[in-house]
Amino acid sequence: MSLTEKYIWCILMDKVLKLVDLNTLEISKDSFIEKDLAEYHSDILYKVKLTNGSQGFIYVLFEHKSYYDRFVHLQLLEYMVKIWRLYIKQHKKQPDFLPIVIPLLVCHARKEWPEDTVRLASLLSGPVDDLTAYIPNFGFELYDLHRYSDDQIKGTIASRVILLLLKHIRDPDFRQKLPGIFALMQALMKKETGLQWLEVVIRYLASALEEDELTWKQIKEIAEQAISKETGGYVMTLEEKVRNEGKQEGLVEGEQKGKLEGLKEGIELGITLKFPGDIDTVMAEVNKIDDLGTLKEIKETIKTAKDISEILALLK
Incomplete structure (x- = not known):
């Protein structure tokens, strides 16, 4: 399992984990986000075998908007259809069945996401129960970062670092939060994969921070104080890269x-x-x-x- 994947599994529901074979997990290079939405979303698609041997996908959508998007179901549905169409296109012989796509939404909107809105039918009015045969009433796994305090965000050190960055990146006091997040990385930087994780963090900061929020010199100084002087040097090297x-x-x-x-x-x-x-x-x-x-x-x-x-x- 790659570095960018490890933190996903601490937030998947047990009922889903029981049905997938993580040893078969394979990341796909395909993204389904339109260019004009890239500022607000990023995604990762994983191919995985289900425990019954059939092919499946886990689609992770990272919601970067700072507000609650009530109609995200429609985006998820569009991306799921694109995944199925790609699957058909990649098979010379038309497949007998389509793989199951499990959508997972990781969000950090300032407004807490209502739990009763994770199914598409929650958007519809009228006699929904009587017309269920005509409604694509799928749901998605929801990991709303603002439902949890920082102490409640569990998992590996790497997963906590990534999730805390997602949670606080739009906070007015993010500059005060960053030293604590970097401090978590002290143990990571002692490992062989430490620089790879630091690069993941630097790439995210480069894509998500506004120009007037933090300078790279300030980020370097925070890294030096929270981790080590050597790490501060790595920050500038990675930023230049x-x-x-x-x-x-x-x-x-x-x-x-x-x-x-x-x-x-x-x-x-x-x-x-x-x-x-x-x-x-x-x-x-x-x-x-x-x-x-x-x-x-x-x-x-x-x-x-x-x-x-x-x-x-x-x-x-």
């Missing part, structure tokens, strides 16, 4: 965006010259495409196309 990765990612995304825009401009010019009466219809669909290969194919087809139907066929 994360920052450089972000710059590189930005360059790649910028290059990709430039290529997409260039191809779309070329397509627009080609359609204007050959099929000017259809420019609005074609470009409305072309502008939805973010795949370089598809756009290149459209651009090449324009050169030889004798009728607009050849282009429209590529847009379906």
